[in-house]
Amino acid sequence: MRILLTEDDPALADLLLRACRQEGYSVDWVSDGVAADLALSSETYDALVLDLGLPRMDGLDVLKRLRKRGSHLPVMILTAREAIADRVAGLDSGADDYLSKPFALAELQARLRALVRRHHGGAASASLELGKLRYDTVSRQVFLDDEEIELSSREREVLSSLLHKAGKVISKQALTSAISSWDATVGSNAIEVYIHRLRKKLEPAGITIRTVRGLGYLIESSDGPAD
Numbered sequence: 219m220r221i222l223l224t225e226d227d228p229a230l231a232d233l234l235l236r237a238c239r240q241e242g243y244s245v246d247w248v249s250d251g252v253a254a255d256l257a258l259s260s261e262t263y264d265a266l267v268l269d270l271g272l273p274r275m276d277g278l279d280v281l282k283r284l285r286k287r288g289s290h291l292p293v294m295i296l297t298a299r300e301a302i303a304d305r306v307a308g309l310d311s312g313a314d315d316y317l318s319k320p321f322a323l324a325e326l327q328a329r330l331r332a333l334v335r336r337h338h339g340g341a342a343s344a345s346l347e348l349g350k351l352r353y354d355t356v357s358r359q360v361f362l363d364d365e366e367i368e369l370s371s372r373e374r375e376v377l378s379s380l381l382h383k384a385g386k387v388i389s390k391q392a393l394t395s396a397i398s399s400w401d402a403t404v405g406s407n408a409i410e411v412y413i414h415r416l417r418k419k420l421e422p423a424g425i426t427i428r429t430v431r432g433l434g435y436l437i438e439s440s441d442g443p444a445d
């Protein structure tokens with residue numbers, strides 16, 4: 219999962235960056251509205267955390283421009299505690315959720331997880347399941363037949379992206395983007411390595427990651443199609 223964090227208060231941004239990275243997300247941080255608008259036009263993200271009071275371009279304008287381009291990216295706005303009018307304007311402009319400052323990081327993490335889950339088909343459960351495979355999005359543990367398996371952080375992120383789109387093809391480029399950030403870019407060869415390692419760990423349990431030539435990858439279970 220790749221998140222764009224837009225926040226002009228460096229201390230808060232630092233906290234948020236760490237909270238998102240703790241979740242295993244790749245995060246890009248920008249501190250003004252123009253930079254946010256540019257990043258949103260040129261990169262692919264899974265969610266946007268958007269402060270409304272931003273230099274150079276107001277957060278609301280960033281949001282309106284994003285929606286005008288037809289993007290359905292999940293957006294969480296950050297507002298001051300008393301600013302009810304801001305919250306309403308944000309939701310009316312296409313935000314999916316909001317958090318009032320100050321907030322607990324655990325709440326931000328939980329709400330981001332829920333946003334991303336809803337965006338990928340509305341599953342209410344915190345677990346992604348496919349055949350004998352279960353991925354707990356809260357604890358970030360992966361189980362095969364209820365037995366936990368060890369995955370590296372990157373392997374887990376690739377698996378999480380595949381599972382969010384289980385039964386559908388996800389391009390190598392989308393996978394690369396999902397685990398990259400401006401600080402840590404990942405080559406497309408690296409994706410092949412992660413896929414190879416995941417296959418070795420998952421195939422004995424009937425979980426297959428198929429290569430769809432020219433299109434990307436698809437995860438499926440021999441126990442039946444994803445639901």
Ligand code: CA
Nearest residue numbers: 226269271272
């Ligand atoms: Ca601000």
